[in-house]
Structures are given as C-alpha cells and as structure tokens.
Amino acid sequence: MRILEVNTETTWRGGERQTLYALKGFRILGAKVALLARKNYPLHNKSAEEGFECHTVNSHLGVIPFLISKASSFDVIQVQTASLLTFAVLTKPFHRSKVVYTRRLDFVPNGWLTRWKYKQADLIVAITTPIRNILHRFGVRKLAVIPECIEARQLDKQRASELVQKLDIEGKKIIGTTAALVQHKDPQTLVKTIEELSIHRQDFVLLHFGEGELHDEIDKMIQDKNLSHCYQLMGFHQNVEDFFSIFDVFVMSSEEEGLGSSVLDAFIYKVPVVSTNAGGLAEILDGRGTLVNVKDFKALANSLNESLQNPEHQNTSVEKAYQYANEVLTVENVHRMYLEVFKQL
Numbered sequence: 001m002r003i004l005e006v007n008t009e010t011t012w013r014g015g016e017r018q019t020l021y022a023l024k025g026f027r028i029l030g031a032k033v034a035l036l037a038r039k040n041y042p043l044h045n046k047s048a049e050e051g052f053e054c055h056t057v058n059s060h061l062g063v064i065p066f067l068i069s070k071a072s073s074f075d076v077i078q079v080q081t082a083s084l085l086t087f088a089v090l091t092k093p094f095h096r097s098k099v100v101y102t103r104r105l106d107f108v109p110n111g112w113l114t115r116w117k118y119k120q121a122d123l124i125v126a127i128t129t130p131i132r133n134i135l136h137r138f139g140v141r142k143l144a145v146i147p148e149c150i151e152a153r154q155l156d157k158q159r160a161s162e163l164v165q166k167l168d169i170e171g172k173k174i175i176g177t178t179a180a181l182v183q184h185k186d187p188q189t190l191v192k193t194i195e196e197l198s199i200h201r202q203d204f205v206l207l208h209f210g211e212g213e214l215h216d217e218i219d220k221m222i223q224d225k226n227l228s229h230c231y232q233l234m235g236f237h238q239n240v241e242d243f244f245s246i247f248d249v250f251v252m253s254s255e256e257e258g259l260g261s262s263v264l265d266a267f268i269y270k271v272p273v274v275s276t277n278a279g280g281l282a283e284i285l286d287g288r289g290t291l292v293n294v295k296d297f298k299a300l301a302n303s304l305n306e307s308l309q310n311p312e313h314q315n316t317s318v319e320k321a322y323q324y325a326n327e328v329l330t331v332e333n334v335h336r337m338y339l340e341v342f343k344q345l
Helices: 014-028 042-049 060-073 082-090 112-120 129-138 157-167 187-200 215-224 240-246 262-268 297-309 311-327 331-344
Strands: 002-007 032-038 053-057 076-079 098-103 123-126 143-145 173-178 204-209 231-235 249-252 273-276 290-292
Touching (some): 002 082, 032 060, 082 112, 157 240, 187 204, 262 311, 273 297
Parallel strands (some): 002 032
C-alpha cells in the first residue's frame, strides 16, 4: 500500500506533529509512505531529517497540480486540513486514489460546499467521539474514530532547569500550558483563572508557551490585572516538551477543542492535568485528569489550587493517563488502526 500524507501548514503544531507520527507509524508497519508539504517549513524539514520521501510545494495552491499529475501512484491520500480535502476531492478524477481526511476540530461545519466535499471523501476520521457525533449530525456517514498518538522522547532537563534560572522562579510551583493564543483556546479565561488563583496563593507562576493573534490582547489583560509576576507569555519554543519536566500541573482553558494534543504530552510525562471539558477534552480526560465547565474560571482556579496543594491526590489519574498513553496511544497502535480502515477502503 502506498500512502501520501498531505499537510501544507507553515507552523509546527499538533496537526503537524501528528503528520510526522503518521509517517513513522506507517513505516514501522511496513507501508510505503510519503509526504507532500510546504518546502523548507518545519514539517518538511523534520520529515526529511527522518529520511522520509518528501515532495514539496511552494504554496498551498501548489498541491493541486501535484495531485493532478503525480498522486495517481498512491493508493490512499490522507489530508490533514479541510482546505486540502477540497483540493483532494476536486482532483479525484485525475488521481483516482482513496481520500481520507483526519478532522481534529470540534466546531460544527456548515455550508453546501463543506457538505459536498465530505460526501466525496472516502472516509473521515474523527480523533474523538464528540467530533464524530458532530459530523454524523451534519450528515457525514463514512466515519471512523481513531485517536491521536504520542511518542515519548528523552527530555532535555538541563534546558528546562536553565529556563527556571533565567526566569528566576526557583522554588515556585510551575503551572504550564502549551496553547496558541487564539480564541478557541480561550486564553482570556486562563488569565481570569490565574487572577483568581493569585488571591489564594502567591507561590506559583504560569508559563504559557504559544503564539497567536490574541497576543497583544492577552498581554494587556495580564498587565492591567498586575499579573506579570505570575503569568508569563513565553512565545514559541522548539521542543517545548522539554519543559514538561518542570511543570507541577498542566492546564487547558479551551472553549472548543478537538482533543488538545498537548494533553497527551502531559500524560506521557506524568504531569497532572486540569482542564475545561470542551469537546474531546472531556473524553480523553475522563478518569485521567480534573475537568471543569467551559469558562468557569473560579472552578479552574480551585482545581489548580487543589492540585498544587495536594499533589498526591492526583497520583491515580496521572498513572491511568500514563498507562493509556504508553500502551494504547502508541504510534504503532494508532496507525495499525488507520491501516485497517485503509484496507477496508
């Protein structure tokens, strides 16, 4: 079986990491797999370093001529974004390959074009049951649920320790989050949460890794609420997983979330998770973390306070989360599920 992974994002976020995992997983299982990506951006560079067959385009639209002229040699084309699904189904008369789209978002789709292209796809893979249910209500019937995977790596703990020294936060409890500063992640609620938590304790700092269009708004909120001593915007960092080694607790404040792949990092590196119950977070964290309602910043603050105050109370959920990630959500296991549904196609 020949599989083409298609992802032209210029960033390095959860979807791009999962695309690289797909390349690894299919290779482990003996399938022939290749990547189509934007030239010289993180996904292309990392995949090339791993020795994968890489095809490149210089623009998002450059995917179209490639699919028309060169994609017929692949049995399955797996796309990672909705716009790429459009290109893959429009060019299907030329490549005649099976088209699979992995959907990670939990907002409700709309419009006749979206409905049409979903029906033209051979399979839509939802990464959680809530996403699957949203799509089913929208009218999509060719559906499968396959979770995302996680791969532990050797953390650079020295790098993390150096960051602690640089920020002068030795002795502080460290709350971590790795979330883009975009609305569906609801960073406004996280700022309110930290403001509420600071009423109860002063021995902590939140390190927020990620960039996005809401940076200036969130930075202003932090300054206006005089939280700069305990809420630090860290921006984008390569290999951000290294910093999980210094987190006492990991937090998510999303108002919409397909899954939140950074939660899987917390699982595999044994960091307790406190989160809102947005989308797939409620499913993945059931019994494996602490959940509160979306936008309930007081409950989020109380749960963070409890986790910092009594970390031993989190041991059972942390162990369950680790076991789930280490035994079920492996790169090999997850992509064996993909191969099974590909074979059915």
